[in-house]
Amino acid sequence: MIGLLARRLLQLIPTIFLVSVIIFSLQHLLPGDPALIMAGEEKDPEVIAQIRAQYHLDQPIVLQYLYWVKGVFVGDLGESMRLKQPISELIAQKLPVTLQLASMAMVIALVIGVGMGVLSAVKKGTGWDAAANLFALWGISTPNFWLGIMMIFLFSVQLGWLPASGFVSPFENLSQSLKASIMPAFVLGNSIAGVLMRHTRGAMLQALQSDYVRTARAKGLHEPRVVLHHAMRNALTPIITLGALEFGTLLSGAVLTEQIFSIPGFGKLIVDAVLNRDYAVVQGVVLVTSAVYIVLNLLADIGYILANPRLRA
C-alpha cells in the first residue's frame, strides 16, 4: 500500500513537469508577440525592444523556460506582463471566486445527481426512473454556454429576477453573492449532475442486489433504512471518486461559463491571458490548477483503493 502510494506520488513529478512543457511550448508556438501587444497603438520600436529584454523574450526559448523554472523553484511564479502584478497575487485573488463557484456547482450536482440516481435505482423501470434518465441525458447533452445564454435571457432580461453577471463576495453581501452565482453554478452543476446521476444509479443498482442488502431486508429492516444505510454506504465510493474528479475540472476554471457570466475566476483569467499572450500568467495558473487536478485525482484513487480492499493487492 505504502509502496503504491510512493510510486503514485513520484509519478506526479514528471506529469507536472510535462504539463508545464506542453503549455510553455504551445504558447510559444502561438503567433503573436507579447511585446507587440504591450506596445499598444503607437508601437514604438524602442519600447518593444525594452519590453523584450525585460521579459527575456529576446532569449532562446529553452533559456526562457529555464528562467521560468528557476523562478518556480524559489517560489516565484513571475509577474503579469500586462498588469505588472505578481502571478501569486492574481491566483490568490481568483481562488475564492473559483472555489465558491465550484463548490456551489458541486452542491447542486450532488443534490440533483445523487438524489435522482438513488430515486431511479430504487424505482427502477417506473416513470421516475425514465424521468431521471431523461434529466441526466439533458444534463450531459446541453452545451453549457447555450444554457447560460438562455438563462440570462429568461431570468435577467425577461423576468429581471437575477443579476445577469458579476461576482459578489459572500463576505460582502451573502444574499447578493448567492443571487449572482446561482445561475452560473446551476449551469455548471447541471451537466455534472447528469454524469453523477448515471453513476449513482449504476452503483445503487449493484448495491441493492448485493448479499448484504438482501440480508438486511431479510432481517426485516425498513426499506428506506436499507436503501440509505446499507446500499447507499456502499455505493458512495464511486460517487465520491467521480465527484472529486469533476471538482478538479471545475477548479481549473469553467472557461465559457465564466466568460458568459463575466465571472472573474481562473477560466477568465487564463483565456484573457492566452489572448493577450501574457505567457507567465497562463503558465503559472495552469501549473497550479493542473497540480490541484492531479492531486485530487490521486486522492480519488487512494480513496477508491481504501474502500475496495480487494484492490490493495
Added chain:
Amino acid sequence: MQKRRTALYAAALLLGSSLAAQAQSTLRIGLAEDPDILDPSLARTYVGRIVFSSICDKLFDINEKLEVIPQLALSRETSADGLSVTIKLRPGVKFHDGEPLDAEAAKYSLERHMTIQGSFRKPELASVDHVEVVDPLTVKLVLKAPFSPLIAQLTDRAGMMVSPKAAKAAGDKFGLGPVCAGPYKFVERVQQDRIVVEKFADYWNKQNVSIDRIVYRPIPDSTVRLANLKSGQLDLIERALATDIKDIQSNPKLKLATALELGYQGITINVGKGDKSKGPLGQDKRVRQAFDLAIDRAAINEVVFNGNFVPGNQWVSPANPFYQETMPVRPRDVAKAKKLLAEAGVKTPVTVDLMVPNNPETRAVSELVQGMTAEAGFDVKIRVTEFATSLNEAEQGNFQAYILRWSGRTDPDGNLYTFVKSGSPQNYSFYTNADLDKQLEESRSKDGVPTRKAIYTGITKTLLEDLPIIYLYHQRHLIVHTDKLSGYVQAPDGMIRVVGLKLAQ
C-alpha cells in the same frame, strides 16, 4: 426602496462594518473591457483612459465641442517661433498623497512620461526637447521643432500629472496604486472584477464632486451589461449597442448620452509589403477604387447599426472641423466599379484576403462587404483573427485587406500622420508617397484650423485617389445611465467625466 433594503441586509450581515459606509453614494459603471495597468505612462488601452478620467487630472481637457479647456493648468502660450510652450499651473492643487502640484512636480511627470522604461507617452511627447521650471507655478516646454498637435496630447494621458513622491517610491509598479490629482483616489482593484475609487477630499474642484465612490466593473458582453443596468446592478454603462438604442429609448428609467467618435473604422489595404501586396488590389489603385465604389456605406450603417452611426470616407468624421466637405462620401456604383476593373485589365473575380478582428459587429460588417463587393467582381475571403495574431500578421504584411479601427485623437494629426507617413509605425498599408510626406510635415508645423485644413485638402485628395485606407464609418459613443444620475455630458472622446455628476438616492 429596494436599494435601502439591500443596504440594510448588508449592514445586518456585516456586523463589523458601519452603517455610514453603506449610506455613501456609489456610482457603479459597467465597462466593456478590463483595463490594463493604471499607470499614465505605461497604459495603452482606451478603456484604461476611461478610468483615468476619475483618478488622474490632466493639464488640459477638452469639452464636448472639442475645444481645449484648462484643467490642472490655467493657461498656455506658444512662442512666436513655435519652439516653446509656457504653461501656467493652477495654484493650490494637491495630489492624493497631500503633495503639492507645483512646477517641479509637473516637470517630473512630463519627464517620467518621456523617459520611464516602456513609456507609451514617449512618442507622443517626442517633439519636446526638455522641460524647464520658470517659477513655482510655471513650466516651459522647449520643443525640437514647432509641433501644433502638442497641446492635444496634453489633454490626454501625456498631460496627466503624477505625485513625484509616490511615483519614485513605486517605480514601474506605480500602476498598481496610482497617486494623481484627480477627483477620486484609487482604493483597490481586483483584476477582471472591479476597480474602486473614492472621493478625494482635497480635490481642487471638490465643490462639484458629490458622489462618494465609483466602482468600475468590466462586463464584456453588451447584452449582459445592459441587462445589469436595467435591473439596477449598474448605474451607467459604456459602449451600448446601436441595435439596442430603440429599446433603451423606450425605457423611461434610462437615459442615453451620445457623441460622434473621434476615430474611424476602415479597411487598410496592403500596398507595399510582402507577397500579399503583389495582387491586383495592392498594385492597382483602380482596383482599390472599384472595391471602394462597390461598398454601400449607408446599407452597412442601416443593417448593422440601425442607421445610428455616420458613414465616412475620410480620417475624420463629417462633423469634424477638419472634414473636407468638397469630397463627400460617394454613393455605391457597381457599374463604375466593374468598368474600373475592366480598365485595370484584371481577371475577375479578384480574390481578396480580408483579415477581420474577432468581434461580432466587425464580422457582420465584413460579411456585408463580402456580399457587396462580390457583385462588382471581388471574391473576399474573410479570415477572422484574434487580436494578438492580427497584430503580428499586420506587422508582417500578411494580409491583403484588414478591417482596422482607430479610437481617434483630439488633434486630426493623431488620426492621419502615423497611418500614412512612409515608414511610420502604424502605416499598416506600407504606403509610401514622398510628396505626401512633405505635406504631412508641413501640416504639423502650422497652427490654426483654416491653415491646416487647407494643407489637408491636398492630402485628402491624394489619399482618396490612392486609397491605402478605405474609410467606412464613424461610431457614436453610446453611454446609457439611470435617470437617477444627472449632469452627465458626453464628449467626443468617449470618456466618462465624473465631475459635476449627481446621483439621486
Added chain:
Amino acid sequence: MMAGVALSSPATVAEPVDSPSRRAWRRLKKRRGAMFGLIVIVALIALAICADLVSPHDPIKQSYSAVRKAPSLQHWFGTDELGRDVLARIIFGTRASLSAGIISVGIAMLLGVPLGLIAGYCGGFIDALISRFTDAMLACPFLILAIALAAFLGPSLGNAMIAIGVTAMPVFIRLTRGQVMGIAVETYVEAARAIGNPPWRIAVRHILPNVLPQLLVQITLTIASAIIAEASLSFLGLGQQPPAPSWGSMLNSAQRFLTNAPWMAVWPGLSIFISVLAFNLLGDGLRDALDPKNR
C-alpha cells in the same frame, strides 16, 4: 478469467451461426433510446449531404430588408442580423457540426489508438512516457488547450477539427492501453506470441479486434463532446469562418440580439442539443449492447 470464458462458451454453442456483431445489433434494436439516436444521426447525415436540396433558402444570401425578422411562414426559423434565413443556416450548419464531430474523433483515434497499443503492449519506459504525457494532457484544461491549438493553427473549421482531435486523443490512449493490458495476458495472446508472431501482428490481429467494442462506445460518446467543442470554438470565433454557417458562430452573433431577436439563439442551441443527445443515446445503447456482462 476462467469464469468469463466458461460463461460465454454455452452461448456460442447455442447460436453457432450468430456472429457477435449481429448479436449486438439485435440487442441494440431493442433499445428505443439508441434507435431514436441512430435515426436522428442518420437523418442529420442525410440533411448534411442533401442540404442544397432540402434548404428553403440560400444560407449566405443577405437581405437588407429582412434583417432580424421573427419566424414567419416565409422564414420558419426567422432571419439573422444580415437578413439570412436561419433555417437554411441551421441546415447547412449540420455539415460543420457533423464533420467536426466525426473527423476530429477520427484524428483522435488515429493518434490515440496506436499510442495506446504501443504503451500497453511494450510497457516499461515507453509506457511510462506515453502514460505521463497522457496524464499531463488530461490535467491541462481541455478548452484552453483547444483554444491555444486553434489559435496556433489559424482559424478555420479544419484546424478546429485538428485542435479538438489532438485534445481528445488522451482518452483513446488510456482506453486502448487499459484494454490491451487486460487482454495481453490472456491465453490466446500468449499462444500467438509463443508460436513466434511479430508484435505488430499480434497487436493488429489479436488485440485490436477485442478492443473494438469499447472503442466504438467511446467514439460515439466522444463525437458528442466534439460537437460541443466545435460549437464552443466557433462561438469564440476560432472555428468555421464567415459567411459559412456553424451553429456555434450563429450563437455567437445571436448573443448580441437576445433581447430583440431571441430566435437567433434558440435554434442553433437546440440543434446542438439534439445532435449531441442523439450521439449520447446511441453511445449508451452501444455500451449496453456490447457489454459482455449482458450476454
